[in-house]
Amino acid sequence: MIYNWHREHKNALSRGERAADILRNGMGSWRFVFTFIIFMGCWAILNTLAPIFHWDVYPFILLNLFLSMLAGLQGAILLIAAKRQDSISAAMAKHDYETNIRAKKEIEELMAIHQNQMRMIQTIHDEIMKDKKKA
Numbered sequence: 001m002i003y004n005w006h007r008e009h010k011n012a013l014s015r016g017e018r019a020a021d022i023l024r025n026g027m028g029s030w031r032f033v034f035t036f037i038i039f040m041g042c043w044a045i046l047n048t049l050a051p052i053f054h055w056d057v058y059p060f061i062l063l064n065l066f067l068s069m070l071a072g073l074q075g076a077i078l079l080i081a082a083k084r085q086d087s088i089s090a091a092m093a094k095h096d097y098e099t100n101i102r103a104k105k106e107i108e109e110l111m112a113i114h115q116n117q118m119r120m121i122q123t124i125h126d127e128i129m130k131d132k133k134k135a
Contacts, residue, residue: 009091017084024081027074 013021026032043063046053056062 009088017080020077020080020084023077027077 040063043056044060047056047060047063048058
């Protein structure tokens with residue numbers, strides 16, 4: 001069976017690392033951006049035009065507070081995700097290096113076999129040429 005270090009790495013993730021990946025993938029999508037723009041527009045419209053919902057008067061202090069908290073959380077989540085991506089890149093580089101070492105060893109073995117075959121062919125050729133000269 002072929003060794004799949006990706007699957008092994010995914011299975012070894014902690015709950016926090018999985019959550020960071022899910023949030024990073026969610027916040028780094030166009031769906032999140034458009035949903036967030038719609039939410040901000042609705043907040044502004046409801047607080048500006050609808051007198052019943054007037055809970056956050058312009059310049060939207062509460063919305064600014066929420067955005068600041070969201071930015072702080074996003075920064076931490078993105079740093080966690082970047083740190084994880086660095087560890088994944090390091091693991092991939094290590095795996096590539098090990099694969100290259102194994103391939104180099106196999107190539108060297110094949111080259112040794114090839115050299116041995118070339119010597120055998122040369123020996124056979126020399127023997128044939130001797131027999132032709134005798135005849």
